[in-house]
Amino acid sequence: MRLHRNLVFATIDSLHLIFNENKQADKVLRNTLKRDKRWGARDRGFIAETTYDIVRWKRLYAEIAEVKEPFSRPNLFRLFTVWATLNGIKIPDWPQFEDTPTRRIKGKFDELSKIRKYRESLPDWLDELGVKELGKKWDAEIGALNQVADVVLRVNPLKTNVVDLQANLKELEIETEQIKGYPYALKLKERANVFITEAFKNGWFEVQDASSQKVAALLDPKPGMRIVDACAGAGGKSLHIASLMENKGQVISMDIYENKLTELKRRARRNGIHNIETRVIDSTKAIKKLLGKADKVLIDAPCSGLGVLRRNPDAKWKLQPEFLDTIKETQKEILDNYSRMVKPGGQLVYATCSILPSENEKQVKAFLAREEGNKFTLTKDQKILPSKSGFDGFYIALLQKKETES
Numbered sequence: 001m002r003l004h005r006n007l008v009f010a011t012i013d014s015l016h017l018i019f020n021e022n023k024q025a026d027k028v029l030r031n032t033l034k035r036d037k038r039w040g041a042r043d044r045g046f047i048a049e050t051t052y053d054i055v056r057w058k059r060l061y062a063e064i065a066e067v068k069e070p071f072s073r074p075n076l077f078r079l080f081t082v083w084a085t086l087n088g089i090k091i092p093d094w095p096q097f098e099d100t101p102t103r104r105i106k107g108k109f110d111e112l113s114k115i116r117k118y119r120e121s122l123p124d125w126l127d128e129l130g131v132k133e134l135g136k137k138w139d140a141e142i143g144a145l146n147q148v149a150d151v152v153l154r155v156n157p158l159k160t161n162v163v164d165l166q167a168n169l170k171e172l173e174i175e176t177e178q179i180k181g182y183p184y185a186l187k188l189k190e191r192a193n194v195f196i197t198e199a200f201k202n203g204w205f206e207v208q209d210a211s212s213q214k215v216a217a218l219l220d221p222k223p224g225m226r227i228v229d230a231c232a233g234a235g236g237k238s239l240h241i242a243s244l245m246e247n248k249g250q251v252i253s254m255d256i257y258e259n260k261l262t263e264l265k266r267r268a269r270r271n272g273i274h275n276i277e278t279r280v281i282d283s284t285k286a287i288k289k290l291l292g293k294a295d296k297v298l299i300d301a302p303c304s305g306l307g308v309l310r311r312n313p314d315a316k317w318k319l320q321p322e323f324l325d326t327i328k329e330t331q332k333e334i335l336d337n338y339s340r341m342v343k344p345g346g347q348l349v350y351a352t353c354s355i356l357p358s359e360n361e362k363q364v365k366a367f368l369a370r371e372e373g374n375k376f377t378l379t380k381d382q383k384i385l386p387s388k389s390g391f392d393g394f395y396i397a398l399l400q401k402k403e404t405e406s
């Protein structure tokens with residue numbers, strides 16, 4: 001592979017914003033990729049994938065390059081040099097790359113790879129937390145979470161089906177494959193910009209990881225039901241739920257952020273969905289109005305996001321231990337308050353995109369032991385681990401509310 005100056009510079013500029021200015025990687029890349037209209041799919045792919053790679057391996061590469069944060073521009077080039085060398089890419093003779101110690105880079109890589117926090121490129125506290133929470137399983141999970149994520153589509157059954165969408169995309173030379181056990185999923189064989197296709201613009205599919213598609217499956221919504229999606233965000237799960245209800249019944253999508261619900265409404269229109277109503281949670285009233293009224297409630301809780309590190313590798317560096325304590329308290333409050341919207345005999349699904357037991361099964365166990373939770377029993381739960389599933393890490397629990405208060 002030959003390195004192109006403007007693509008490398010765009011990568012370095014993106015890294016500067018992410019590492020030194022604390023900007024979110026996906027937002028930075030969205031902007032960077034707008035910079036030059038002449039860039040084709042390969043050029044854009046190079047910038048995005050290289051930036052994400054260097055973000056993912058920041059600690060390891062910084063240790064090899066012997067550089068510290070905040071990274072000066074020459075030091076960002078040193079990180080880039082480590083990436084290129086380890087990926088077998090010939091370093092050009094530009095002034096930025098003078099005296100690259102290729103052999104030393106490989107030697108240091110072998111040496112540091114013996115220690116997990118370097119090999120997997122983790123802050124100390126996160127490595128310690130992983131061991132505390134998952135014991136011996138941590139090794140395999142963090143290894144899997146450092147892989148590059150597949151792109152998975154969820155077919156919208158209101159508009160098309162898996163076979164027709166697969167054929168439609170094939171005409172555009174976008175090859176996909178079905179995934180056993182995921183009836184609405186299609187996995188891209190190679191990365192492609194699916195957002196520019198007519199199929200996407202017409203609402204035939206959404207991009208949604210396979211594990212995330214399991215949430216609505218376990219909730220099992222039926223046409224005619226009233227379902228509350230209490231932490232709906234921009235609506236990944238709401239759209240899935242509404243499509244399974246065939247536009248019959250009611251989905252009430254709630255969130256504390258109005259802008260996310262606005263985006264949800266836009267997506268619903270594209271998806272041909274008419275049975276979603278959005279409600280901003282700006283006081284306790286929004287919840288009180290629905291007490292005991294929902295056939296099913298989904299709590300797709302805010303969480304550490306440690307199950308989706310493949311997609312957001314910069315979370316390794318942005319996440320703080322104090323945030324984890326706060327978010328667990330929020331999960332507890334949400335469970336206690338929002339579960340009251342389930343009607344007697346109804347069901348509650350609690351889900352997170354985390355692999356930490358303290359956010360998942362322990363959170364549910366503690367809820368069932370509290371007064372608010374003793375009206376429920378745990379029907380079943382699924383711990384989806386990236387090392388086993390090959391997809392994002394998720395936890396999904398299905399709880400049944402008793403018919404009577406006793």
Ligand SMILES: C[S@@+](CC[C@H](N)C(=O)[O-])C[C@H]1O[C@@H](n2cnc3c(N)ncnc32)[C@H](O)[C@@H]1O
Nearest residue numbers: 230231232233234235236237255256300301302
């Ligand atoms: C895991 S995300 C939801 C993702 C969304 N369900 C989807 O499938 O696209 C969690 C959501 O909870 C929202 N949230 C945070 N605190 C909340 C609260 N106290 N009540 C309701 N929603 C909350 C966040 O704004 C965020 O959109």
